[in-house]
Amino acid sequence: xxxxxxxxxxxxxxxxxxxxxxxxxxxxxxxxxxxxxxxxxxxxxxxxxxxxxxxxxxxxxxxxxxxxxxxxxxxxxxxxxxxxxxxxxxxxxxxxxxxxxxxxxxxxxxxxxxxxxxxxxxxxxxxxxxxxxxxxxxxxxxxxxxxxxxxxxxxxxxxxxxxxxxxxxxxxxxxxxxxxxxxxxxxxxxxxxxxxxxxxxxxxxxxxxxxxxxxxxxxxxxxxxxxxxxxxxxxxxxxxxxxxxxxxxxxxxxxxxxxxxxxxxxxxxxxxxxxxxxxxxxxxxxxxxxxxxxxxxxxxxxxxxxxxxxxxxxxxxxxxxxxxxxxxxxxxxxxxxxxxxxxxxxxxxxxxxxxxxxxxxxxxxxxxxxxxxxx
Amino acid sequence: xxxxxxxxxxxxxxxxxxxxxxxxxxxxxxxxxxxxxxxxxxxxxxxxxxxxxxxxxxxxxxxxxxxxxxxxxxxxxxxxxxxxxxxxxxxxxxxxxxxxxxxxxxxxxxxxxxxxxxxxxxxxxxxxxxxxxxxxxxxxxxxxxxxxxxxxxxxxxxxxxxxxxxxxxxxxxxxxxxxxxxxxxxxxxxxxxxxxxxxxxxxxxxxxxxxxxxxxxxxxxxxxxxxxxxxxxxxxxxxxxxxxxxxxxxxxxxxxxxxxxxxxxxxxxxxxxxxxxxxxxxxxxxxxxxxxxxxxxxxxxxxxxxxxxxxxxxxxxxxxxxxxxxxxxxxxxxxxxxxxxxxxxxxxxxxxxxxxxxxxxxxxxxxxxxxxxxxxxxxxxxxxxxxxxxxxxxxxxxxxxxxxxxxxxxxxxxxxxxxxxxx
Numbered sequence: 001x002x003x004x005x006x007x008x009x010x011x012x013x014x015x016x017x018x019x020x021x022x023x024x025x026x027x028x029x030x031x032x033x034x035x036x037x038x039x040x041x042x043x044x045x046x047x048x049x050x051x052x053x054x055x056x057x058x059x060x061x062x063x064x065x066x067x068x069x070x071x072x073x074x075x076x077x078x079x080x081x082x083x084x085x086x087x088x089x090x091x092x093x094x095x096x097x098x099x100x101x102x103x104x105x106x107x108x109x110x111x112x113x114x115x116x117x118x119x120x121x122x123x124x125x126x127x128x129x130x131x132x133x134x135x136x137x138x139x140x141x142x143x144x145x146x147x148x149x150x151x152x153x154x155x156x157x158x159x160x161x162x163x164x165x166x167x168x169x170x171x172x173x174x175x176x177x178x179x180x181x182x183x184x185x186x187x188x189x190x191x192x193x194x195x196x197x198x199x200x201x202x203x204x205x206x207x208x209x210x211x212x213x214x215x216x217x218x219x220x221x222x223x224x225x226x227x228x229x230x231x232x233x234x235x236x237x238x239x240x241x242x243x244x245x246x247x248x249x250x251x252x253x254x255x256x257x258x259x260x261x262x263x264x265x266x267x268x269x270x271x272x273x274x275x276x277x278x279x280x281x282x283x284x285x286x287x288x289x290x291x292x293x294x295x296x297x298x299x300x301x302x303x304x305x306x307x308x309x310x311x312x313x314x315x316x317x318x319x320x321x322x323x324x325x326x327x328x329x330x331x332x333x334x335x336x337x338x339x340x341x342x343x344x345x346x347x348x349x350x351x352x353x354x355x356x357x358x359x360x361x362x363x364x365x366x367x368x369x370x371x372x373x374x375x
Numbered sequence: 376x377x378x379x380x381x382x383x384x385x386x387x388x389x390x391x392x393x394x395x396x397x398x399x400x401x402x403x404x405x406x407x408x409x410x411x412x413x414x415x416x417x418x419x420x421x422x423x424x425x426x427x428x429x430x431x432x433x434x435x436x437x438x439x440x441x442x443x444x445x446x447x448x449x450x451x452x453x454x455x456x457x458x459x460x461x462x463x464x465x466x467x468x469x470x471x472x473x474x475x476x477x478x479x480x481x482x483x484x485x486x487x488x489x490x491x492x493x494x495x496x497x498x499x500x501x502x503x504x505x506x507x508x509x510x511x512x513x514x515x516x517x518x519x520x521x522x523x524x525x526x527x528x529x530x531x532x533x534x535x536x537x538x539x540x541x542x543x544x545x546x547x548x549x550x551x552x553x554x555x556x557x558x559x560x561x562x563x564x565x566x567x568x569x570x571x572x573x574x575x576x577x578x579x580x581x582x583x584x585x586x587x588x589x590x591x592x593x594x595x596x597x598x599x600x601x602x603x604x605x606x607x608x609x610x611x612x613x614x615x616x617x618x619x620x621x622x623x624x625x626x627x628x629x630x631x632x633x634x635x636x637x638x639x640x641x642x643x644x645x646x647x648x649x650x651x652x653x654x655x656x657x658x659x660x661x662x663x664x665x666x667x668x669x670x671x672x673x674x675x676x677x678x679x680x681x682x683x684x685x686x687x688x689x690x691x692x693x694x695x696x697x698x699x700x701x702x703x704x705x706x707x708x709x710x711x712x713x714x715x716x717x718x719x720x721x722x723x724x725x726x727x728x729x730x731x732x733x734x735x736x737x738x739x740x741x742x743x744x745x746x747x748x749x750x751x752x753x754x755x756x757x758x759x760x761x762x763x764x765x766x767x768x769x770x771x772x773x774x775x776x777x778x779x780x781x782x783x784x785x786x787x788x789x790x791x792x793x794x795x796x797x798x
Contacts, residue, residue, distance in 0.1 A: 040682040047681040047689070068675040075682055294667040295698050297674060307667055324674075328667055352667040359622040360491065361711055362570065362592040362738045 001106060003029050004313045008110040010285045013117050014334075014343040019285045020058040026313035027321055028055040031064065034319040038079040041319040062290055062299045066309050066322040069268045072099035080104055080317045089267045101267050102317035110314055111270060114286055118272045119157055122261055126158040128223060131188040133181060135199020135207075137174060138165040154198045154227055154263075161193055166203055181207055182216070185253070189218035197226040201245065201262070204228065208248045219254040226255055229263035242279065264348070268323045269310040273346070280337045280345040287312045289346050291331050292324075305330050305349060326352050376525045376546060381532040381539030383525070386546055389554070396543075397561055400485055403511055403540040409482075410537075411466075414506045415458045417535035422453025424530060433523045434495075448775065449496055453503075457777065462507055464778055465787035477796045482509035483586065484563035486790055489515050489549075489577060490524075491568040498524040501566055506541060508790035513543045513558050520546070549576065556580055564588055564790065588789045590782060593624035593740035594709055597769050599643070600633035600725060600754060601747035608745045609647060611770020613654035615743070617699075618773075620660065621714040625741035625765070625773040628712040631723040633746075637705055640722040644694050644703040647720065652696040655716050659698070666698075669713050673700070709735040725754070732761035740782060743769030 003026035010019055031052040034041040045051065048065040055064060071077075082088070085102040103111070119125055132155045155163055164184040167174045185207075188195045197204055204226060211217070226249055249255045264273035264281050271287040283289050290299045291306040300306050308329040311322045328349040334342040377384040379392050380399075424430075426446060434442065451457055471478040486505045490498035498514055505512040516524055525544055532539045547554045559565055559577075564586035567577040574589050581587060602608055612627065619626040630647070632640050660666055677693075691704040699716035707723045709731065723731060732739060739762045746754055755766045764783040767774065 043684060044678055044681045047684070065678070067678055068671055070671070070675045071678050071682075074679060077682070294663055294670055296695060297670060305663065307671060324671065326668075326671065328664065350664070352671055353664050359714070360568075360592050360624045361622055361626055361628065361714065362594045362624070 001029065001033075001316070004110065005106075007313065008113050008286060013121060013284045013286075014282050014341045016283065016285055016288075016343050023285070023288060023313070024055055024058055024060065027061065027064070027311065028052055030313040030316060030321050031055060033316055034079055034321065038077065038319050040075065040077045041079065058288075061288060061311055061322070064311070064322050066311075066324050067319065068324045069099060069266065069326065072101065072268055072318075072320070072323075076100055078102050078318055085317050089270075099268055101270070101315070101320060103270070103315055104317045107315040107317060110286075111272075114284070114314075115272050118274045118284060119154075122274050122276075124154075124157050124225070124227070124261060126223070128194060129159040129161045130194045130196045130224075131161050131184075131191065132163045133166070133184055133188075133195060133197050133199075134163055135166040135181070135197065135203040137167045138169060154229075155196070158194075158196065162188075166199065166207075176203075178203075178207055178210065182211060185211070185220075186216070186218060189220050189253075192221055194221050194223035194225070196224065197228075199228065201228040205245055205248070208245075208252045211252050212248065217252055224253075224255055224259065226253075226260045227263065228261070229265065264346070266310075266323075266325055268320050268325065269312060270314055270320075271310070271312050276337065276339040276341055276345075278337050278339045280332070280339070281347070282334060282337070282339075282341045282343040282345045283331075284343070286314060289329075289331055289344070291329060294328075302331050302333050302344060307352070308346070308348070328352055376522070376544075378525050378528055378532075378542065378544040380543075381529075381536060383529060389545065389547065392545075393554070393557065399540075400511055400561060404484060407537075407540060409506065409509045409541055411462055411507065411509070413535060413537055414503075415455055415462070417531055417538060418453040418458060418503055419455040420534050421527065421531050422450040425453070425527070426450040429530065430523060430526060433521055433526060452500070452775075458507065460777065462787065465785035466508065466791065467788070475797055477798065479794050479796070480788075480791050481794050483790050483792050485511045485513065485561060486588075487513045487515070487558050487562035487565045489565065489567040489569070489573070490517050491570075491573065495521065495523055497568060499527050501568065502528065502542060504786045505566070505790055506538065508787045510564075510790055511541050511543075513545070513562060515549070515555070515558065516544060516546045518548060549573075552580070559585065566590065566790070586789075588786075591737070593782070594629075594711060594735065594738045595623070595625045595627050595741040595743070595772055596629045596631060596709055597627045597743035597745065597772070598631045598633070598723075598728070598754065598758065599745045599769075600750055602745060603748055608769055609650045610654070611768070612743060612745070613647070613650035614657065615770050615772050616651065616718055617654040617658040617660075617716055621712055621716070621718070623773050626714075627718065627743055627769070627772055628714075629709055629719045629721055631707070631721055631728075633725050634722045635724045635727075637703070637722055640703050640720050641692065644692075644701040644720040647718075648694050648696045648699065648701045651699040651701065651716060651718065655696075655698045660715055665715060669715050669717060673713050673717065707731050709738065725757075729757055729761050732758065732763070736762040739763045741765040741767060741772050743767055743772040745769045 003022060007019060007022050007026045035045055035052050044065055050063060050065050054060055082102060084104060086105040086108040088100055088102045090098045090100050164181060166176055166178060166181045168177050246257045246260060249260060258277060262275045262279065265271060273281045275281055288311045290309040291304060292298060292309050293300050293306055305328055307324055308327045309322060309324050313321055330347045330349060331344050332347060334344050337345055377386060377389060377392055384392055466480060488501045490501055498516060502512045502514050528542055528544060532542060549555060559581050562585065565577055565581055566588040567574055568590045570592045574591055597612055616627055621628060632643050691702055694701045701718055701720055703720045707721050712719045742758050742763045744754060744766050758766055
């Protein structure tokens, strides 16, 4: 695990080139561990005809068999015993099935170091106390989702005076309390301490729309920030352009574009991606991204859309070293961004999917739509 | 949107439309009779309006290839000539009389159509069949209906007001069980289009004694035992697969090779991959999201099966072409492929053909048959006896033939009944 430790101690987190060699060594070290200790992972590699010794240079990463996140949703795959894990996190699966990923203590330590570097790089760490408004779940013992944990952790970046949650756990289920949120926004806008938002972009957008409809406008204290994570997936259908969001935040709450920060990550790829000032997700040294052809699954050059393959050596407890979520994306050359960061940046285009598919082949509708049988 | 007695109502007016519906339907049943020619002329006029572009704004919003071919087909299927030959064939109007007993074919009465969203014109076509047989029709729209159905049927009743008391359209969601049950209870027959789940739901919904007319989802396959003209036949099959995206009941999912050797299946698979890729150049799949979803699903299934496996023996091989795949499998069961140009090849010697097909008898509909001329009669007979409804040349599996039965039945006769009257 020494290479992983070294990788997670890297100072310049967006200069990938010099860490390529270290990254491959860390992946190989992780891969050897998984191969020797996880029976399911060994079967996958054997049947795909791959062995860890083939990982020698950065180009070799594309030959490493990747595991779709869907596989983690259907199977519980752990490499070390659950007793030895620091914690487990589950994905916020909307379809009923979710992944359960374990993290050992040393992975948690790496994650902490990573989070501090990524957030301080974006100047999110502050000693000035603030009022938090969390558009997510209030953590409780029934909720193990990664999202609720991340949202809670972000309230540690600056000391907290208060935390208001948009989703409250009442009578065994979550209920949105948007009225409570709007009241809190109005209340805290009159105080001196900055306000920090954290949560799903769609909820924040919805609340701002509600305020706009009611003619409510506030000026949040200087230093207030909107931090978002959990994906834009609710937006895909509505096709809300991000610029509309930024514009609304300025008009309704007086928050500048610069103070809106977005995170990207997944339980199955627990690397913290944070956007730059141009709102692009540059790949940090802890991770490598390959975009693969939608038919052949072979890697494609930058600026070509395809399936997203995320690689990181962060965890030993679950073989998540190379995974593929249900996202379509593009990897852009870093210099296209203009923020000065040379690392390529990932743009998520949306989910894979067969929209409004029309079929009368037996069984097809049931497979293609969660609500199959479409009568 | 609701359509009742020729008038459009907003969805929220459903309770008031339903109120007194039973009395209204009974009154129509007793007092009005629908003449076949009236229905035929009304649809003929509708078909012409569609061809002239009256519904183009809605049709244009549907994304698919071959729009012109589609509109042509609508016009053809609504033409006087086609509808007359259909009623002549399917409604035998059998009139049998001896000294004391007359037997006559009459409409079933009220038909509740539960249409699926798998084809945009299907709900209208289902109502058309109900009308041709003289019935009152209550249509429940599929959840994905684009608005085409109500518009087309409104044009129809405006064109021929005599039809207005014979057409009711509701956009009730199928989750509204109480309304679904109310509509089912009003009806003499329920025509349901859909997959296993939809059909099971309707079976639960309906009272015993209500006639169920089930148009279920099916699986198509191709059987190959020698060739008449190999090049042309394989090209035809490949083009059928790419053109239909393997999404239809009649689309080919599995190609069976008359052999018990896996190597023969592999050899065929490799050869066929080239044909399939060439066909995909003619009918390319442009939806990147769909392609990605299928690829990811295929790959996920492969990785999951690795985990489940006890030994490292492979029982399938995926041959990947430029934009299509052929998966060669060792087993012989009839199954759904990944569609979109991802066909399955399996060895199946003709001696085992019937036992394999009987295992899937509920899903059988179309078989494409490629074989030497000397074998065609015998193979066709064997396949038919297993429960298949259509045996075609492989390239024609999804072709529309005038005068063809649907899933082994003539719809109009299912929407009718025979009565006996003693004089």
